Amino acid sequence: MRINCPLCGERASDEFSYLGDATPGRPPSGASLKEWHDYVYLRDNPRGPHHEYWHHVGGCRAWLVIHRDTFTHEIFDVGLACDIEESVG
Amino acid sequence: MKEAAYRNSAGGLIDRDRPLKFYFDNVSYQGFAGDTLASALIANGVHLTGRGFKYHRPRGIYTSGTEEPNALVELREDARREPNTRATLIELYDGLSAMSQNRWPSLAFDILSVNNLLSPFLPAGFYYKTFMWPKQFWEKMYEPFIRRAAGLGRAANKPDPDRYERATLHCDVLVVGAGPAGLVAALAAARSGARVVLAEQDHRVGGHLLSTSTTLDSKSAESWSDDIRTEIEAFEDARLLTRTTVFGYYDHNILAAVERLADHLPVPGAHGARQKLWRIHASRVILACGAFERPLVFGNNDLPGIMLTSAARTYAMRYAARPGSRAVIFTNNSSGYDALADLAAGGVNIVAVIDPRSDIDSQSIAQAEAVGARILNRAVILGARGHLHVRGVDVDAAGVRERIDCDLLCVSGGWNPDVHLHSQTGTRPVWSPDIAGFIPAESRQRELSIGGAAGQFDLANALITARQRGLDAARECGFMSSAFDLPDVAKGSSAYSIEPLWRVAGYHGKALVDMQNDVKETDIGLSAREGYKSVEHLKRYTTLGMATDQGKLSNVNGLGILADELGFSIESVGTTTFRPPVLPVAIGVFAGSSRGQHFSPTRYTPMHDWAVRHGAKFVEAGQWLRPRYYPRDGEDMLAASCRETLATRNSVGLCDVSTLGKIDVQGADAPEFLNRLHSNGFARLPVGKARYGLMLREDGLVLDDGTTTRLAEHHYFMTTTTAEAAAVMAHMEYYHQAIWPQLDVQYCSVTEQWASMAIAGPNSRAVLQKVLTRIDLSNEAFPFLAATEFNLGNFRARLFRISFSGELAYELNVPAGYGESLWQALMNAGKEFGITAYGTEALGIMRIEKGHIAGPEVNGQTTAGDIGLGSMLSSKKEFIGRPLAAREALVDSAREQLVGIRCNDSSMRLYAGAHLVEPDKAAVIENDLGHVTSVTYSPMLKTWIALALLKGGTTNIGKTLKAVNPLMKHEVNVEVVSSQFFDPENTRLHV
Numbered sequence A: 001m002r003i004n005c006p007l008c009g010e011r012a013s014d015e016f017s018y019l020g021d022a023t024p025g026r027p028p029s030g031a032s033l034k035e036w037h038d039y040v041y042l043r044d045n046p047r048g049p050h051h052e053y054w055h056h057v058g059g060c061r062a063w064l065v066i067h068r069d070t071f072t073h074e075i076f077d078v079g080l081a082c083d084i085e086e087s088v089g
Numbered sequence B: 001m002k003e004a005a006y007r008n009s010a011g012g013l014i015d016r017d018r019p020l021k022f023y024f025d026n027v028s029y030q031g032f033a034g035d036t037l038a039s040a041l042i043a044n045g046v047h048l049t050g051r052g053f054k055y056h057r058p059r060g061i062y063t064s065g066t067e068e069p070n071a072l073v074e075l076r077e078d079a080r081r082e083p084n085t086r087a088t089l090i091e092l093y094d095g096l097s098a099m100s101q102n103r104w105p106s107l108a109f110d111i112l113s114v115n116n117l118l119s120p121f122l123p124a125g126f127y128y129k130t131f132m133w134p135k136q137f138w139e140k141m142y143e144p145f146i147r148r149a150a151g152l153g154r155a156a157n158k159p160d161p162d163r164y165e166r167a168t169l170h171c172d173v174l175v176v177g178a179g180p181a182g183l184v185a186a187l188a189a190a191r192s193g194a195r196v197v198l199a200e201q202d203h204r205v206g207g208h209l210l211s212t213s214t215t216l217d218s219k220s221a222e223s224w225s226d227d228i229r230t231e232i233e234a235f236e237d238a239r240l241l242t243r244t245t246v247f248g249y250y251d252h253n254i255l256a257a258v259e260r261l262a263d264h265l266p267v268p269g270a271h272g273a274r275q276k277l278w279r280i281h282a283s284r285v286i287l288a289c290g291a292f293e294r295p296l297v298f299g300n301n302d303l304p305g306i307m308l309t310s311a312a313r314t315y316a317m318r319y320a321a322r323p324g325s326r327a328v329i330f331t332n333n334s335s336g337y338d339a340l341a342d343l344a345a346g347g348v349n350i351v352a353v354i355d356p357r358s359d360i361d362s363q364s365i366a367q368a369e370a371v372g373a374r375i376l377n378r379a380v381i382l383g384a385r386g387h388l389h390v391r392g393v394d395v396d397a398a399g400v401r402e403r404i405d406c407d408l409l410c411v412s413g414g415w416n417p418d419v420h421l422h423s424q425t426g427t428r429p430v431w432s433p434d435i436a437g438f439i440p441a442e443s444r445q446r447e448l449s450i451g452g453a454a455g456q457f458d459l460a461n462a463l464i465t466a467r468q469r470g471l472d473a474a475r476e477c478g479f480m481s482s483a484f485d486l487p488d489v490a491k492g493s494s495a496y497s498i499e500p501l502w503r504v505a506g507y508h509g510k511a512l513v514d515m516q517n518d519v520k521e522t523d524i525g526l527s528a529r530e531g532y533k534s535v536e537h538l539k540r541y542t543t544l545g546m547a548t549d550q551g552k553l554s555n556v557n558g559l560g561i562l563a564d565e566l567g568f569s570i571e572s573v574g575t576t577t578f579r580p581p582v583l584p585v586a587i588g589v590f591a592g593s594s595r596g597q598h599f600s601p602t603r604y605t606p607m608h609d610w611a612v613r614h615g616a617k618f619v620e621a622g623q624w625l626r627p628r629y630y631p632r633d634g635e636d637m638l639a640a641s642c643r644e645t646l647a648t649r650n651s652v653g654l655c656d657v658s659t660l661g662k663i664d665v666q667g668a669d670a671p672e673f674l675n676r677l678h679s680n681g682f683a684r685l686p687v688g689k690a691r692y693g694l695m696l697r698e699d700g701l702v703l704d705d706g707t708t709t710r711l712a713e714h715h716y717f718m719t720t721t722t723a724e725a726a727a728v729m730a731h732m733e734y735y736h737q738a739i740w741p742q743l744d745v746q747y748c749s750v751t752e753q754w755a756s757m758a759i760a761g762p763n764s765r766a767v768l769q770k771v772l773t774r775i776d777l778s779n780e781a782f783p784f785l786a787a788t789e790f791n792l793g794n795f796r797a798r799l800f801r802i803s804f805s806g807e808l809a810y811e812l813n814v815p816a817g818y819g820e821s822l823w824q825a826l827m828n829a830g831k832e833f834g835i836t837a838y839g840t841e842a843l844g845i846m847r848i849e850k851g852h853i854a855g856p857e858v859n860g861q862t863t864a865g866d867i868g869l870g871s872m873l874s875s876k877k878e879f880i881g882r883p884l885a886a887r888e889a890l891v892d893s894a895r896e897q898l899v900g901i902r903c904n905d906s907s908m909r910l911y912a913g914a915h916l917v918e919p920d921k922a923a924v925i926e927n928d929l930g931h932v933t934s935v936t937y938s939p940m941l942k943t944w945i946a947l948a949l950l951k952g953g954t955t956n957i958g959k960t961l962k963a964v965n966p967l968m969k970h971e972v973n974v975e976v977v978s979s980q981f982f983d984p985e986n987t988r989l990h991v
């Protein structure tokens, strides 16, 4: 695959490392143990479009949120994790 | 060595001025430069090249290309021996030696050909059914038998002596295949100015045209092709890769190719690589891989002397090697007739054309008449006759039986476009009734097929399309050009016409569908009757298409027969999945130069050269090389590291700790960020102080530990363990960027920028003071955990009063380039105190004596409480891992927790990994109480000691247990003690 890093441009996927599902939000202060458990352990693994964390570990070191089809590997969108988190609040 | 009896005296693309001697099964023969091993064998009348996989039937050269199922040989000898090499692809070189495979004791007399008679007992699914027989039968009889019988060559059993390389190419247009269509498409794109890569498997361009007498603009095929090659190669942005197979098509138009740089030579040139793996990033891909001719399924269709019509034509025209003298052609399509004139010109007498069709076009009839061949229409071959070579065929022509003698039988069942790479893009090819074959579907990548690969078999039309596709691909990449004239192609052939024939009815003998895996026509019927009706099940049950040729020849016939058996149409049966690689690829080329020491980089500390000069033995710590111990004459590791320990504890020692991860953290929110990362408090760490810190993962288990120092209000210096440095950095980046982007903090790895050395022992202050004359190092002015940054000569240095050994100790950091000179200065200053360099072994001894944790204890499964650091979980703040660290199971007092153990018998040693059980209990999993994590001989306690993770932890202190290591066949009684073996009150630390 080729990933279009917002900072570095289009690069080969082996410069990146994969973390996984970027959908769950970190529970707020005072959340229950169950919320924490679900956040840490429960992950969706869909066949199709998915938001995922990737780390440009062999490049600019940015954490990215990539909207990707896990079946076709089509990449719809690549954003910086810091921008996305800020817009979420 | 005799003259090649079947070589024509003129013609062909061989160099008769360069004769080459070669050996097949230790018999010497002569060929010429330009030959393949297969063509040279045929020129010498050698057809028998192997035995079938299962039934050991004699097999001959069947094709002239990559799809060859039979002529697989062991090429070269000794460490370079390579099994399953296709004789049809091996370029002949002087002295070449190849051995046939899958025969014992000899090719002509093969004992296991009795399998041919046993074949009722070796049906489809034989291997799977055999698994159900008694286990001991399988292990003792069937498996050894099958392994022996399976043959298929022996791999070399020595390290590969050759070099391999990997490289990457970026281009606008990649054209795969330099046949006529590929050449024209590449030329069109190159003339537009696009960056073009043209990859061709052969060593010369022209593709199938080289096997024909076709003329283009009155030029021969080879001179027309070579002219285009010359023009393409002249473009600065175009690149032709010959001897290159594109074998994999991956996502986002990334393709993999292997370039055989030296396979055509006896050995690679000095410093030259044998093969190169190309990764090609292409904006547009044009697949011009051509088509494979299809066999026909009839009795004994695998006898040597039977081959594809196109192969016979290739041997006759390109190699001037007569594949036979008296030929019968069996074809269901017009292309079989197109070959007749060339075969005849190559010295092959064609006696008959057997054609199952009732209507044959007039052009084809004229082609047959021109060479004096009879046409038998509505005719099939029921079976071939002969033992080791075809001697004749039994023909049924509209119910009339006839036997025709021949020594060559050319078959053509139609053509399969090579859709392998196209299919790897994730789509399935579609059935075309016009050509009775699968053609490319709409692609999921920016890719399209032209020429034979698209099922376009008419040369003139294929060239028009190729030119357009080449221009289109370039234009899509932003390069404009206009069309150019295409050559006049001499018209001699009729429009392609075919009536599919998947199998001959009423054949006698065995009819092979997949010759490489010995799958018979009857196996497919059996598979369907036993319920394996899906094409994927058929493949696995019969092994159809699972050999090294991946069913290039056999798949479509197999599908046609399955469709017949099931009464379905072939398009509803579908195809199996095509996967990379298109051709077997040597593992070595994937490794490239990443072998042995070159597998990953080696990192050296700034003081490495000093250690080398002083005889250090090194240990690999990840990519780092660290001094392990510095032996003096005759010392082994234990003796040296005990001496280093005693010297440090009694006076002073110096240790290179540059491999520790170092992270510089700055920013207004740096205190907050560090406070969230660590389980213990960092918000109120004063400037000029260091603090031991612990980090958890979000799941509540320990991530890493290290020392963090506040150098200024908003400036921190953090250290990690050597092993976890990269993981901690990525962890910080994740939390900062993905979770808390609002924090104003910046951080950077500075591991490589600083040389770090630990100076430890009661005399460390005295030595250090001699070098750092302007700093007050007294305990009052610079107490434990003090830190300072200062100028030392013309550079900045940092000093930390921290200790891993439990002694009075300091860690000095200087810019990496000054590391060795500072080290030397300390060694000089310490001479009067007997300063001793110590390595990781002594470091380990001292940390175990002090009960300090390291990698074996922070193993990804331990909590802070497990390793005695429960008090470092702050209850006053939030930090990563806090919520889940409170889970019931993680705070259970019965968990395995850190203790010390010691051998009270000082003559007995301990082993890491030993499990702990009650002394009177059996060493079985139910009685397991924990395990030994780190062991050492303690020169201070004069016995073996260890750290262990033990159920119930320190509540066991005083108990006697048994440490059992079944791998070492060792057990010893041990006493559970505190993990702080030496100076538990830390009196030596605070002096």
Ligand SMILES: [Zn+2]
Pocket: A005, A006, A007, A008, A009, A056, A059, A060, A061, A062
């Ligand atoms: Zn980047």
